[in-house]
Amino acid sequence: MAKLQPVRGTHDLLPEQVRSHRYVEETARAVAERYCYAPIDTPIFEFTEVFVRTLGETSDVVSKEMYSFEDKGGDSITLRPEGTAGVVRAVISGGLAQELPLKYFYGGPMFRYERPQKGRQRQFHQIGAELLGVPEPTGDVEIIALGAHILEALGLQANTTLELNTLGDQASRTAYRDDLVAYLSRYRDDLSADSRERLGRNPLRILDSKDRTDREIVAGAPTFDDHLTPTAAEFFAAVCGGLDDLAIAYTLTPTLVRGLDYYCHTAFEFTTTELGAQGTVLAGGRYDGLMEIMGGPPTPGVGWAAGIERLAMMSHDAEPAPRPIALIPVGEEATVRAASLAYRLRRAGLIIDLAHRGNLSRRMKRANKHHARAAVLLGEDELQRQAATVRDLDSGEQTEVSLDDLEARLAAFR
Ligand code: ATP
Numbered sequence: 001m002a003k004l005q006p007v008r009g010t011h012d013l014l015p016e017q018v019r020s021h022r023y024v025e026e027t028a029r030a031v032a033e034r035y036c037y038a039p040i041d042t043p044i045f046e047f048t049e050v051f052v053r054t055l056g057e058t059s060d061v062v063s064k065e066m067y068s069f070e071d072k073g074g075d076s077i078t079l080r081p082e083g084t085a086g087v088v089r090a091v092i093s094g095g096l097a098q099e100l101p102l103k104y105f106y107g108g109p110m111f112r113y114e115r116p117q118k119g120r121q122r123q124f125h126q127i128g129a130e131l132l133g134v135p136e137p138t139g140d141v142e143i144i145a146l147g148a149h150i151l152e153a154l155g156l157q158a159n160t161t162l163e164l165n166t167l168g169d170q171a172s173r174t175a176y177r178d179d180l181v182a183y184l185s186r187y188r189d190d191l192s193a194d195s196r197e198r199l200g201r202n203p204l205r206i207l208d209s210k211d212r213t214d215r216e217i218v219a220g221a222p223t224f225d226d227h228l229t230p231t232a233a234e235f236f237a238a239v240c241g242g243l244d245d246l247a248i249a250y251t252l253t254p255t256l257v258r259g260l261d262y263y264c265h266t267a268f269e270f271t272t273t274e275l276g277a278q279g280t281v282l283a284g285g286r287y288d289g290l291m292e293i294m295g296g297p298p299t300p301g302v303g304w305a306a307g308i309e310r311l312a313m314m315s316h317d318a319e320p321a322p323r324p325i326a327l328i329p330v331g332e333e334a335t336v337r338a339a340s341l342a343y344r345l346r347r348a349g350l351i352i353d354l355a356h357r358g359n360l361s362r363r364m365k366r367a368n369k370h371h372a373r374a375a376v377l378l379g380e381d382e383l384q385r386q387a388a389t390v391r392d393l394d395s396g397e398q399t400e401v402s403l404d405d406l407e408a409r410l411a412a413f414r
Pocket residue numbers: 082112114119120121122123124125126258259260278280281282283284305306307308309310
């Protein structure tokens with residue numbers, strides 16, 4: 001029989017990786033709490049329509065990256081490729097838009113059918129934040145500050161750059177789009193096949209192309225600044241000014257667009273040079289039209305998402321594994337006694353590892369490998385005296401302790 005393999009682009013997270021993911025997520029969550037972003041968890045699958053309608057038919061995600069299937073009831077279902085659509089759907093279907101603004105923080109797995117490479121998986125994990133109901137630029141500033149604060153808490157402030165751009169309002173975009181298409185059409189034959197196709201349907205996305213020749217062409221393209229309506233320009237100036245007030249540094253990147261269709265005004269990315277080609281760690285923007293597209297009351301929104309794998313790869317920190325106390329029985333009677341003793345000590349709040357089998361030397365090896373703080377040796381002679389030997393594995397110091405006093409003695413090794 002062929003060996004079973006994980007699906008391409010998916011990974012088992014072994015304990016050490018789970019701990020580093022958890023460290024990223026909990027650190028972020030703690031910062032988000034300070035900004036009063038409340039936790040939310042939406043299902044990992046939704047009706048396909050939720051994503052098609054919001055991300056746009058021509059977005060990369062919808063046109064080629066979705067994991068969609070028909071369920072047994074005949075509904076078209078999609079594993080969520082991102083978190084915003086689900087959160088907005090939840091706000092609409094749960095009637096939560098009564099009391100604005102809403103501030104949410106989430107984390108969890110996302111699924112995209114992409115070409116797997118370093119920093120790019122088919123199942124990956126994101127944390128994200130959404131602020132709904134704030135049309136003012138102070139909302140953009142808060143959401144960006146939250147992202148910057150989280151990166152700082154993860155020790156990544158020095159390794160990341162905030163890139164900022166505006167996509168303007170609808171009027172700005174229409175004007176810009178025409179100009180951009182006119183310019184790019186002159187280079188039609190030199191554009192990558194993907195970008196040629198985007199030219200008709202989603203020309204802004206070409207600005208984001210990773211193809212070398214595309215990038216050279218894009219470098220000379222007209223930029224958004226010249227097409228901004230006064231309102232849009234004023235909005236962007238307020239965002240920049242707000243960031244200046246907070247002393248959050250940024251670089252203006254006129255070619256920065258977001259991959260998903262629902263964005264307007266502010267677009268931003270925190271990027272790094274440390275991860276090779278996949279340099280974006282946290283990305284987001286304003287999505288004022290999204291609620292309406294989904295059939296909800298017109299409600300502005302701004303948010304971001306960050307890849308946990310990429311953050312974990314950079315941060316190197318992790319929740320340290322807790323140091324256990326190894327309970328090591330020697331002989332049959334002690335082995336029987338060990339089970340109830342372990343239960344008793346665990347209920348007293350101690351972390352007890354019981355290997356269940358193996359001789360003394362194998363169990364000591366395991367204790368060292370797990371970086372145990374102490375070993376409780378339960379030998380036949382000691383058992384006769386209703387006692388055990390407690391060995392401090394850091395100092396090597398060893399004492400005999402009455403079984404009744406074990407909790408008190410082991411409290412030092414918590
Ligand atoms: P890219 O241009 O890299 O494809 P994107 O625009 O598709 O990015 P978003 O949808 O904005 O990315 O997702 C936000 C963040 O989630 C990214 O910056 C990245 O850190 C992470 N991310 C996105 N797709 C993947 C993936 N396939 N594997 C791992 N992380 C991912």
